[in-house]
Amino acid sequence: xxxxxxxxxxxxxxxxxxxxxxxxxxxxxxxxxxxxxxxxxxxxxxxxxxxxxxxxxxxxxxxxxxxxxxxxxxxxxxxxxxxxxxxxxxxxxxxxxxxxxxxxxxxxxxxxx
Numbered sequence: 129x130x131x132x133x134x135x136x137x138x139x140x141x142x143x144x145x146x147x148x149x150x151x152x153x154x155x156x157x158x159x160x161x162x163x164x165x166x167x168x169x170x171x172x173x174x175x176x177x178x179x180x181x182x183x184x185x186x187x188x189x190x191x192x193x194x195x196x197x198x199x200x201x202x203x204x205x206x207x208x209x210x211x212x213x214x215x216x217x218x219x220x221x222x223x224x225x226x227x228x229x230x231x232x233x234x235x236x237x238x239x240x241x
Contacts, residue, residue, distance in 0.1 A: 133164050136157075137152060137153075137159045137160075137161070150173070153175050166184060167189065172194070173194075174194060177195050177198050178199060181199055181200060183204060187205065187206075187207045187209065188209060189206075191209050192211065194213075196215060197215045197218070198217070199217065202235060205234050205235070207229065207230075220235055
């Protein structure tokens with residue numbers, strides 16, 4: 129279920145205070161953003177690397193240039209988000225990313241057979 133997280137780190141992103149978010153991450157503050165609602169957030173420059181963003185909702189968010197290569201994104205949706213320059217985890221195919229971007233489907237991790 130999608131949530132508006134009730135924590136300081138989520139509020140930094142909600143208030144477009146990416147600088148403070150990144151500073152707190154560097155200080156080692158624990159971040160829980162799984163199943164978070166990021167609708168229309170400006171996330172450019174946010175250090176989201178390595179976080180659990182599974183089930184998150186990024187509709188209309190600006191994610192340009194973010195490195196998500198080590199981020200957990202299973203079940204997340206990037207419908208209509210700005211994703212130019214985003215580095216996605218290698219286990220998501222271009223087709224999977226496109227389906228989520230265009231149709232709002234949840235990103236699915238391919239299981240190895």
